[in-house]
Amino acid sequence: MNLDDFSDLIERPDGGIRYDAEARRERLGVPAGALGRLDELGEWLSAAQASVPVRPVEQPRVVLFAGDHGVAGLDVSGRAAGTAHELVREVLEGAAPVAVLARRMNVPVRVVDAGLDCDPELLPADVVRHRVRRGTGRIDVEDAMTPEEANAAVELGMAIADEEADSGTDLVVLGDLSVGGTTPASTLVAALCGTDASVVTGRGGFGIDDLAWMRKCAAIRDALRRARPVLGDQLALLAAVGGPDLAAMTGFLLQSAVRRMPVILDGVVGAACGLVAQRAAFRAPDWWLAGQLSGEPAQAKALDRMAVNPLLDHGVRVGEGTGALLALPLVQAAAALAAELPERPEATDEED
Secondary structure (H helix, E strand, O other): OOHHHHHHHOOOOOHHHHHHHHHHHHOEOOOOOOOOHHHHHHHHHHHHHOOOOOOOOOOEEEEEEEEEOHHHHHOOOOOOOOOHHHHHHHHHOOOOHHHHHHHHHOOOEEEEEEEOOOOHHHOOHHHHOOOOOOOOOOOOOOOOOOHHHHHHHHHHHHHHHHHHHHOOOOEEEEEEEEEOOHHHHHHHHHHHHOOOHHHHOOOOOOOOOHHHHHHHHHHHHHHHHHHHHHOOOHHHHHHHHOOHHHHHHHHHHHHHHHOOOOEEEOOHHHHHHHHHHHHHOOOHHHHEEEEEOOOOHHHHHHHHHHOOOEEEOOOOOOOOOHHHHHHHHHHHHHHHHHHHOOEOOOOOOOOO
């Protein structure tokens, strides 16, 4: 597979439709600009849907890709290595923040095991049946996975995107369930943006102390030495310092853009995958929104490089798609306002 092929497959949202949506907005009774960014969101959705007025977002879905990362064995995460399956279990049992919000918003949640390091019997068959490999290599000293596994993971993400589009999903809230995932994500951002490890190293969703931060920074520094020689090949880059969950998310983002299915990104992992996808297809980010700013420096750098502005900044760093899901009501509100606000009556000749 050559990810550069996506550049010819992905088109931008319809510019003519967006112009029509802007013109319709000018005719509404509420003055232009009075609704702030909600106007912009409504026009973006119109272009993505190729519809004026915009249709309501009626079938959103939370899609979470799960995986364990070998680099977590260096104590660079707030959770013990190999415990991402516990995060999955919390989501499935409705105890995780994203599950609580999704239940309140009546949004279904789908979990895909791309690379968990656990016995398959610990989780439902429909979750683990897609697994590409069990865990990853320690990216500071070895590849995360083989090139064949990277290819399979990208194809997995593409297949999941096709399944969602075919089932009628009209917007995806994308997140990850990982332990150690912010380390490869930060490595990808640093490699693609040409920055040092210290610039992108954050404290993760569960928070780490100063010593763990220094270990994480050193791991990213060493992984960068392995990433830079393969920067010209996105699949090789994902194989070297990514992981099956990150590769699957990259494939998902690219195929979602092909299928014209909008996506709301969550935290640094999604932003890093978006940056890899942008390298393959520069139009792809036009199909994504950034739900929130998590406080991870690598996320902010990736979003800036993609010119994607986050909708919220509440300091939500728990991951799991939580921050992105919080932004969903804003998108739905923008669609409702754009579609349902009445237009001003046309002036008669006498009134003119």
